[in-house]
Amino acid sequence: SQKIEQNSEAxxxxxGKTATLTCNYTNYSPAYLQWYRQDPGRGPVFLLLIxxxxxxxxxxxxxxxxxxxxxxxxxxITASQPADSATYLCALSSGGSYIPTFGRGTSLIVHP
Amino acid sequence: DTxxxxxxxxxxxQMGNDKSIKCxxxxxxxxxxxxxxxxxxxxKIMFSYNNKELIINETxxxxxxxxxxxxxxxxxxxxxxxxxDSAVYFCASSPQRGSYSEQYFGPGTRLTVT
Numbered sequence: 198s199q200k201i202e203q204n205s206e207a208x209x210x211x212x213g214k215t216a217t218l219t220c221n222y223t224n225y226s227p228a229y230l231q232w233y234r235q236d237p238g239r240g241p242v243f244l245l246l247i248x249x250x251x252x253x254x255x256x257x258x259x260x261x262x263x264x265x266x267x268x269x270x271x272x273x274i275t276a277s278q279p280a281d282s283a284t285y286l287c288a289l290s291s292g293g294s295y296i297p298t299f300g301r302g303t304s305l306i307v308h309p
Numbered sequence: 310d311t312x313x314x315x316x317x318x319x320x321x322x323q324m325g326n327d328k329s330i331k332c333x334x335x336x337x338x339x340x341x342x343x344x345x346x347x348x349x350x351x352x353k354i355m356f357s358y359n360n361k362e363l364i365i366n367e368t369x370x371x372x373x374x375x376x377x378x379x380x381x382x383x384x385x386x387x388x389x390x391x392x393x394d395s396a397v398y399f400c401a402s403s404p405q406r407g408s409y410s411e412q413y414f415g416p417g418t419r420l421t422v423t
Contacts, residue, residue, distance in 0.1 A: 243413065286352065295410065
């Protein structure tokens with residue numbers, strides 16, 4: 198069966214460090230992958246989208262990589278700040294369906 | 310201006326009741342969705358609605374029915390509410406039906422069935 202795996206344990210890091218979150222998937226041939234941020238009591242907010250033929254995408258302090266051989270995406274936040282503390286969700290869509298399937302998310306806690 | 314709005318924010322009701330959640334988007338998007346986020350934080354698609362075409366997730370009970378009066382609105386009606394329906398329901402929209410559209414989510418409606 199298709200699975201999207203994100204680390205269920207919270208990631209705790211110190212302010213200023215780079216946070217790296219992982220999204221692994223099985224039995225998918227995703228056409229593209231998205232990352233969202235979700236704060237408590239709020240809806241997810243779109244951050245970045247990367248296509249299957251792209252290796253890397255950047256936006257300000259954010260960087261996403263997409264390795265279709267490893268079936269993995271890494272999400273990096275450089276120079277992290279306490280305001281980056283949130284849950285980060287990855288979402289995959291295969292070519293046959295435009296509706297993304299979401300992972301469970303990983304909580305990031307940035308300590309001052 | 311709020312891009313995707315939902316009402317109510319909180320909804321507490323008893324088993325067996327019928328309730329509705331309203332959603333409106335002012336982004337001019339073609340496609341709207343309803344998601345359910347359970348206590349384990351999984352965000353699962355329930356419905357997708359695009360230009361009068363409704364795509365239903367087969368795991369959704371037929372007690373749930375989306376209704377779209379126009380392109381900017383997609384409401385969710387729930388009949389005979391059950392305890393297991395307690396969750397946060399998110400409405401979302403995307404610019405186009407296709408492979409490369411990000412989604413814009415509403416603030417969510419926390420439904421509690423007692």
